[in-house]
Amino acid sequence: MNDVEMLQESVNKTEGSVSLVGDGPAIENGGGLDSQILPLIDLMQAVNGLDESQARTLTYFAIATYGLPELQIFPLLVISGVAGTGKTTILEVLKRITYKPCPQLIDGKSTSAVFRDSLNGLPTALIDEADEAPEKWLFKRYSRQSSGISINAKHSEEDTWGKKNIDLFGATVLHSRKPFKDPALLSRSIVVYTKSADVKAFVPGAFEGFNETLASIASQVDWNQVSTIGTDRISDTWAPLIAVDSFFNSDWKQYADSQIETARNNLAFGHETEPGQAVYKSLLALALDHKGDVSERVLMGDIAKNLDEDEALSTYQVGVVLIGLGFEKRSRGGKTYIYTGGEANLADVGLKLGLKDDWLDDIVISRALKPGE
Secondary structure, X not given: OOHHHHHHHHHOEOOEEXXXXXXXXXXXXXXXXXXXXXXXXXXXXXXXXXXXXXXXHHHHHHHHHOOHHHOOEOOEEEEXXXXXXXXXXXXXXXXXXXXXXXXXXXXXXXXXXXXXXXXOOOXXXXXXXXXXXXXXXXXXHHEHHHOEEEEEEEEOOOOEEEEEEEEOOOEEEEEEOOOOOOHHHHHHEEEEEOOXXXXXXXXXXXXXXXXXXXXXXXXXXXXXHHHHHOOOHHHHHHHHHHHHHOOOOOOHHHHHHHHHHHHHHHHHHHHHHOHHHHHHHHHHHHHEOOOOOEOOEEEHHHHHHOOOHHHOOOHHHHHHHHHHOOOEEEXXXXXXXXXXXXXXHHHHHHHHOOOXXXXXXXXXXXXXXXXXX
C-alpha cells in the first residue's frame, strides 16, 4: 500500500469514500453534493489537524474561487497560528484545489513592488510568510471596484517608461502569526486558527483530482445572491461561502454566524487603536487611582508617554485629540494639564467612543441602579 492509499484508508467513512487514483475522485455509496466533499474535508482534517467546521470553511473557500469571475468582492483567507502548526501545509493543499492558483507560493517578505506585481491578474494568490506583506496591496485584492491601479512601468519593446494599468482583484490566502496593522483589513478577512495536533503526513497526490468536483459544484451556485446576503462589511465578506453552504446539509452556518460575531467584536476592539480611542485609554489609565477614583487633571506629557509605541503621538497631537473629544486643556505652574471634568464626563466620553472597559461597564451598571442621579 503506497502513501496515498494509506492516507485514504485512514480517513474513509462508511457514508461515502473516494478513490484517489485515475482522473479524479470517484464517489461511492454516497448521494448528493455533501458526499462529494466529505472525503476532501476528512483529508484536510487528517493532515492539518483542523476541526470539521474549519476544514469545511477551507473547502467552501476553494469552491467559491471557481465563482470568482462572477463575484465583485472576495474575502481574504488568513491562516493564523504559531510556528509548526501546519499553516504552509494548508497553502499547499489549497494550491491543489483552488481556481487558477499561483504556481509557486508568493513570498510575503518580498519588496512592495515585487509583491504587487506578483498579484497582478492572479485569480488565486497563496502568500507565504505574510506578517510583513504590504497591506495596501491586500486591500486591493478584496473588491473588483477598487482593484485597478496605474503604475509606471518599462515597455520592453520600446525600451521606454510609461503608464501601465494592472488589476489586483482575486482570491487571497495567506499565513500570518500577527494580526493586521490596519484593523479594517480584518473586516475583509476570514481567519482560520491552527494549533498543534497529531496529524498524518502531507501527501500532495492525495489532493489531486478534486478540482473538477469543486468546479462543478460552483457552477450550480447562484452567485447573484451573494450581493443580497450581507448586512455589513463583515457579513459581505462571508457571503460567497454562505452562498456555497446553501447547497449542503450541514450545521456550518451556525459556525459562520459565530465567527462573524467574533469578527465584529474584534473589529470594535481593533478600532480602539485609532488616535481618539488610544489617547482616551491613555488618559483613563492615568486618571484612575488604585481605588477607581478619578483625578481632577493629568499631565498632557504623561498621556503622550503612556501611549503604545505603535500609537505614538506628540504632546501637541495628544492635546489636539483630547480637545476634540471635549476635554479642557490648561496650564498651571508652567505645566500643561488635561482636566478630566470628573467621573461623569470621563465616562461619557468613553461610552461615546464605544470602548470596552470594565470601569465603563461599572459606570453603566451604577447608573442603571440609580436612574434618578
